[in-house]
Amino acid sequence: MIQDDESMRGGLSTVRREGETILRPWRVWTPAVRELLRHLEQVGFAGVPRALGDGPVDGHEVVSLLRGEVGLYPWPRALLADGGVTALGRWLRDYHDAVRDFRPSSQAVWCDPDARWRPGLIMRHGDLTSWNSVWADDRLVGVIDWDLAIPGEALDDLAQLAWYSVPLRLPDRQRRVGYGAGGAPLARRLRLLCDAYGADPADVLDALARLQCDETERIARLGPLGADPWAAFLRQNFIPDIEEERAWALAQREELLGHA
Ligand SMILES: Nc1ncnc2c1ncn2[C@@H]1O[C@H](COP(=O)(O)OP(=O)(O)O)[C@@H](O)[C@H]1O
Ligand SMILES: [Mg+2]
Incomplete structure (x- = not known):
């Protein structure tokens, strides 16, 4: 901390x-x-x-301040345990219930200057990575860093959470947090996360593939304008990185759904 x-x-x-x-x-x-x-x-x-x-x-x-350990590498034990993804899924369910009636003011601008709220959208956290989650005494304390909050589809928040916290990432990144590459543990964690939230894992994988396209489009559109965070994401080569993770998740789809 x-x-x-x-x-x-x-x-x-x-x-x-x-x-x-x-x-x-x-x-x-x-x-x-x-x-x-x-x-x-x-x-x-x-x-x-x-x-x-x-x-x-x-x-x-x-x-x-949220007191606790942030989900950096190596991950806190609570996040590595199956209970960690369940806690995240419940947190997101509760967050979406809490934010459902929120209407941003008409002057509201977000990190993506082109983003506007409209009926049917909710406010997404927008940066649901493990390193924005805080853990103490083996439980989830909460989620920090609301800078990338943006109006969007609720399922996109869940897809992003699955991406970073199952994690649905390249094998070397899975190993860094403490998993072997691919296989049953990831399918189980994806299902636990989706069960806790109340969604179908197949829908979440579809949403993830769309979200990853949207993210690269946004960096390509806003990065060259020079303003952060987009310029930083462009400089840090996020576009090929995200494309690679998208291709990996698509290739693993059947296995991640527990069908393989
Ligand atoms: N509300 C908070 N409570 C506890 N720690 C925080 C909080 N906000 C930020 N931090 C600490 O500061 C670090 C960077 O802050 P963050 O808001 O995530 O910035 P960035 O946009 O650079 O990711 C976090 O990883 C965490 O360690
Ligand atoms: Mg952060």
């Missing part, structure tokens, strides 16, 4: 902990994200940082 007075560089942001608060860079879309976090607070949804204060503090937003 980040220590008091420590600064830490994540994938995109340098954040600083001050006591029980975290200071993160204030971005154009931060006001919209804070509206979302305030809604979650009002409906009593735990497991997310609270938006604190009224506005930027020295160019930073202030959110509450």
Whole structure:
């Protein structure tokens, strides 16, 4: 866990902990994200940082600290255990229930400047990677880093969660978190995640293939404009990386559905 007075560089942001608060860079879309976090607070949804204060503090937003271990490499034991994906699936079910009635204000802008909410969409977390999940005492504390929140299809959040937390990633990345390549454990974890959320794994794999296309399209569209996070994703070669993971997941489809 980040220590008091420590600064830490994540994938995109340098954040600083001050006591029980975290200071993160204030971005154009931060006001919209804070509206979302305030809604979650009002409906009593735990497991997310609270938006604190009224506005930027020295160019930073202030959110509450979630105490625990972040799902970096090596993964916390709780995330490696099957109970970890079940906890994530339940968290997402509860988040989608909590956010269903949220309507962003008409001025809301998000990390993708072209994204707009419309009826039928929900606010996605948008960055449901293992390294934005926080674990303590073998349970999920919550999910941090709401910077990439975006209006979208609910199933896309689940597909992204499956991608990073089953994980539906290339074999070397599976080994890094502690799995052998492919096989039954991944099919079981995918099913546990989907059961906990209430979705069909085949639909989630279809959504993942679409989501991965959307992600590469967005980086190709917004990256060359020079603004982060898209420019950083372009520089970090995310497009071929995502394409490779998409091809891997498609080739493993039958095995991941437990049919092979
Ligand atoms: N609300 C929070 N509670 C606890 N730790 C946090 C919180 N927000 C950020 N951190 C810590 O700071 C790191 C980077 O922050 P994050 O918001 O994920 O930025 P990035 O956009 O760079 O991924 C996280 O991996 C985590 O260790
Ligand atoms: Mg992060």
